[in-house]
Amino acid sequence: MTSAAAQRIPFDLADPYRSLSLNTATTKMWTLAEAVDGAARAGLGAIGLWRDRVDEIGVATAAKIVADAGLRVSSLCRGGFLTEPGDGQAALDDNRRAIDDAATLATPELVMVVGGMPDQGLVAARERVHERLALLVPYAAERGVRLALEPLHPMFCADRAVISTLAQALSMAQPYPAETVGVVVDTFHIWWDPALEEQIAQAGASGRISSYQVCDWLNPMTADPLLSRGMMGDGVIDFATIGQWVRAAGYRGDVEVEIFNAAIWAGDGREVIETMKQRYRDLVLPSLVD
Amino acid sequence: MTSAAAQRIPFDLADPYRSLSLNTATTKMWTLAEAVDGAARAGLGAIGLWRDRVDEIGVATAAKIVADAGLRVSSLCRGGFLTEPGDGQAALDDNRRAIDDAATLATPELVMVVGGMPDQGLVAARERVHERLALLVPYAAERGVRLALEPLHPMFCADRAVISTLAQALSMAQPYPAETVGVVVDTFHIWWDPALEEQIAQAGASGRISSYQVCDWLNPMTADPLLSRGMMGDGVIDFATIGQWVRAAGYRGDVEVEIFNAAIWAGDGREVIETMKQRYRDLVLPSLVD
Numbered sequence: 325m326t327s328a329a330a331q332r333i334p335f336d337l338a339d340p341y342r343s344l345s346l347n348t349a350t351t352k353m354w355t356l357a358e359a360v361d362g363a364a365r366a367g368l369g370a371i372g373l374w375r376d377r378v379d380e381i382g383v384a385t386a387a388k389i390v391a392d393a394g395l396r397v398s399s400l401c402r403g404g405f406l407t408e409p410g411d412g413q414a415a416l417d418d419n420r421r422a423i424d425d426a427a428t429l430a431t432p433e434l435v436m437v438v439g440g441m442p443d444q445g446l447v448a449a450r451e452r453v454h455e456r457l458a459l460l461v462p463y464a465a466e467r468g469v470r471l472a473l474e475p476l477h478p479m480f481c482a483d484r485a486v487i488s489t490l491a492q493a494l495s496m497a498q499p500y501p502a503e504t505v506g507v508v509v510d511t512f513h514i515w516w517d518p519a520l521e522e523q524i525a526q527a528g529a530s531g532r533i534s535s536y537q538v539c540d541w542l543n544p545m546t547a548d549p550l551l552s553r554g555m556m557g558d559g560v561i562d563f564a565t566i567g568q569w570v571r572a573a574g575y576r577g578d579v580e581v582e583i584f585n586a587a588i589w590a591g592d593g594r595e596v597i598e599t600m601k602q603r604y605r606d607l608v609l610p611s612l613v614d
Numbered sequence: 615m616t617s618a619a620a621q622r623i624p625f626d627l628a629d630p631y632r633s634l635s636l637n638t639a640t641t642k643m644w645t646l647a648e649a650v651d652g653a654a655r656a657g658l659g660a661i662g663l664w665r666d667r668v669d670e671i672g673v674a675t676a677a678k679i680v681a682d683a684g685l686r687v688s689s690l691c692r693g694g695f696l697t698e699p700g701d702g703q704a705a706l707d708d709n710r711r712a713i714d715d716a717a718t719l720a721t722p723e724l725v726m727v728v729g730g731m732p733d734q735g736l737v738a739a740r741e742r743v744h745e746r747l748a749l750l751v752p753y754a755a756e757r758g759v760r761l762a763l764e765p766l767h768p769m770f771c772a773d774r775a776v777i778s779t780l781a782q783a784l785s786m787a788q789p790y791p792a793e794t795v796g797v798v799v800d801t802f803h804i805w806w807d808p809a810l811e812e813q814i815a816q817a818g819a820s821g822r823i824s825s826y827q828v829c830d831w832l833n834p835m836t837a838d839p840l841l842s843r844g845m846m847g848d849g850v851i852d853f854a855t856i857g858q859w860v861r862a863a864g865y866r867g868d869v870e871v872e873i874f875n876a877a878i879w880a881g882d883g884r885e886v887i888e889t890m891k892q893r894y895r896d897l898v899l900p901s902l903v904d
Contacts (some may be wrong), residue, residue, distance in 0.1 A: 344656075418712075444852045446805070479769045481806035482833035482850045492808040516771035517737070518782040543772035547837040560772045562734045 335612045338604045345398040347368035347582035348377050350600070351593040356386055360393045366483035366597045370396040372535075372580040373429065375422065375440075378588065383425045383582075388514060391430065395514070396397050397431035399472065399535050406456040407437070407439035407449040407486060415439075419460050428466040433534045434464070435472045435508055436501045440483040448484045452453050456495065463465070465504045472534030473497055474508035477479055479549050490523035496530055506534030509570060512541055512553050515561045528573020535568050538563060544563070548585075553583045556603040567611030619668045625866065625902045628776055630895045634900075635660035635688040637765065637827070637872035638667050640890070641883040646676055648883070650683045656887045660686040663719065663823075665712065673715045680719065686745055688868035689798075691824050697739040697776060698744040705729075707843055709750050717757040723824045724754070725762045725798055730773040739776045744786065744839035747795070755794045762824030764798035769839050780813035794826030794856040800872070801859060802831055802843050811859050818863020826860050828853060828898050829873045836876075843873045846893040857901030869898060891892035 335343050346363040348354070348371065352519050354362065363371045378386045378400070390397055403422040409438035426434040429584040440454045457471065464471050474494040486605060487493050490507060497505040507527050514520060527533045540559030545552040556563055582599050588596055620638070636653040638644070638661065644652060646667040661680060668676045671748060682689055693712040696705050714722040719727045728743045747761065754761050763783040766775035777783050780797060787795040797817050817823045828851030835842040845849050846853055871890050878886055 408874050441850050444850050446850075446852055447855065450808075477769065478767060478806040479839070482831060487808075488806050489808060495808075508780065516768040518777075518779060518785075520741075541772060545769065545839060549769070549835060549839065560731050560736075562736060565737065579716050 329383045335609060335614070337609065337613055340609050341367045341409050341601055342369035343609075344601065345372050345396075345576055345578040345580040346597060346600070347372035347376050347401070347580045349401070350581055350583045350588065351596060352589045354593050355547065356381060356470065357389055359560050360389050360395060362593050362597055364393040364395060366457045366594075366601060370398040370578045372398045372582065373431075373478075374401050378409050378425060378429070383428045384429060387429050394411060396578065397429045398580050399433040399435050400426045400429055400431050401435040401582075402437045403434050403471065404437040404485070405439040406453045409452075410444055412452065412456050412495065416456060416459060417555055420463055422459070423464050423467055423469050426469045431473045432470050433506065434469050435474050435535065437474055437476065438487050440481065441485060443609050444469060448483070450566070453486060461500050461504055465501070469506055470506045472508050473505045474512055477513040484579060489517055489519070491519060492526060494523065494527055494530065494532065502531040504539075506532040508535045509533055509575075510535075510536075510537040511530060511566055512539050513564065515566065517540060520566070523571040524566075524573050528570075528575060533570070533573060533575045533577070535580055536575055536577065537580045537582050538604075539581060551584050551586050555583060555585075555588065556581075556607045563607045567608060571612050571614070579604070579612070624904070625899060627899065627903055628897055629719055632659035632895050633899075634658045635662050635686075635868040635870040636887060636890070637662035637805035637870045638664050638689070639691070639869055640862065640873045640878065641886055642879045644883050645744065646671060647679050648677050650685060651884050652887055653683060654683040658886055658887075660688040660868040660870075662689045662872065663687055663721075665715065667716060668719070669762065673718045676804055677719050684859050686868065687719045688718045689723040689725050689737065689869050690719055690721050690889060691725040691872075692706070692727045692883045693724050694727040694845070695729040695776070696743050698767070700731055700740075701815075702742065702746050706746060706749060710753055713754050713759045714748070716759045722758065723762045724759050725764050725825065725893070727764055727766065728775050728777050729809045730776060737775060743776060747786065751794055752789050760794055760796045760824055764794045764797050764800060765803055767803040770893060771898065779809070781809060781878075784813065784820070784822065796822040798825045799823055799829060799860055800825075800827040801851050801853065801856055802827075802829050805831060810856070814859040814863050815843065816858075817850055818860075818865060823860070823863060823865045823867070824866055825870055826867065826868050826896075827870045827872050829871060841874050841876050843875050844877065845873060845875075846871075846897045847876055854901045855900060861902050861904070869902070
């Protein structure tokens with residue numbers, strides 16, 4: 325079992341990629357083994373895993389592949405989808421499996437996409453997240469896994485996540501210990517938030533930043549909003565400014581690149597990683613270094 | 615010149631449509647004269663005007679057509695687009711014309727869509743809005759026109775409006791008198807906001823609700839996010855709950871229906887208005903009545 329604190333490493337311009345993590349959604353066509361190989365050959369320090377690629381080969385095999393390559397697992401994506409009416413047992417069971425998998429993969433961070441609206445009852449959907457999170461916290465705590473609540477862009481409130489801002493995620497996390505419930509800072513989802521600086525500061529001060537994820541917001545958007553993410557530098561996000569806020573908040577963890585983008589998925593994975601490294605070094609890393 | 619206070623009328627289930635306003639964007643294919651005729655024949659109390667339809671015939675003619683039909687102009691849309699670098703003179707001049715037009719049309723509310731990001735400098739773009747709003751306030755105050763700041767959905771932050779929440783709009787309005795700078799409560803743009811109830815209450819307590827605009831959020835979204843608005847009841851928005859908050863905030867003005875939707879635009883305008891009336895009476899009005 326790895327604790328969150330154990331993974332914190334300083335950012336270093338002389339060794340720029342040890343804090344960089346490839347999320348497997350960025351190289352979506354690759355199997356887990358291919359993504360691990362690609363990340364390790366490129367000199368990255370970590371990898372972020374989606375459960376679909378883990379489930380293909382089984383979690384024990386996945387854990388061994390990652391460990392043999394000498395990579396950290398920066399996060400497992402995803403638990404959540406807690407908003408359906410009824411007793412929620414199927415969702416709770418699935419989340420317990422995800423917590424187990426995170427523990428096996430030695431990642432302290434399970435990203436939680438909490439679910440959208442089954443009907444027009446937004447307030448009720450949020451209430452179900454509150455209630456079911458409470459049921460999952462003891463299970464996660466026993467296994468040393470942190471539930472990392474991810475605010476998604478408000479355009480996904482109806483279909484994916486009724487948590488839309490960092491302030492809301494922090495409020496939902498607040499009753500629980502910081503080592504058991506954290507929040508994800510994903511630039512694509514929250515760059516527009518007028519309260520972002522103060523919310524990142526609060527997330528840092530309370531020790532709850534589970535993950536810093538970077539990708540850009542394309543303008544104009546693509547027809548499918550889910551795929552409107554871009555490589556850093558291809559859109560409108562000011563990574564220098566947000567990075568300063570993240571540094572000031574004390575974050576010293578891995579930086580994950582998770583890009584859903586049809587053109588990037590169609591490209592060669594190795595070239596995607598090289599571009600990602602260059603953009604990370606030029607646009608993201610400088611403002612994170614002390 | 616009409617004052618904001620003069621337009622406030624109580625909601626009444628026995629006379630349901632006198633507080634209902636057709637925004638000309640909903641029947642986009644109609645000229646101003648056709649929209650006024652359609653609204654008046656349908657027994658609506660008001661109309662919300664876009665400047666393109668006003669400019670086609672000139673503001674004096676537009677004002678006469680509306681007055682002759684016995685309608686109120688609930689708002690003029692739109693001023694704004696204040697975020698370009700440089701001296702901003704062209705935008706300021708255009709906004710002064712829009713203020714003049716609002717005064718001529720006897721509407722107290724000029725809807726302000728403040729503009730998107732000309733580059734990656736979000737903080738700087740917001741600062742330009744601050745600075746230029748200050749230059750417009752005296753001009754608007756002299757003419758009895760209120761600048762109604764409209765928070766747009768965060769998915770439009772890059773290309774249309776760097777004001778994304780009601781809290782942010784209220785903060786920007788705060789230095790000025792409530793009769794000169796207000797805010798727009800448009801369900802499509804802000805329904806997802808976890809702080810919505812408290813922000814609507816604050817907007818009401820400070821006397822700054824310039825307009826309550828209703829349309830639905832379609833799920834799934836359409837390919838063009840701008841056209842992803844739906845008729846009330848066709849999407850996920852809980853108009854009963856938001857309406858209660860708006861009523862509790864003391865709002866007693868017109869309710870504008872502004873729907874950008876290709877299928878609605880392709881339909882017969884008279885049928886669109888009939889559907890709009892029915893949905894308004896069933897879904898929106900009941901929670902607004904004292």
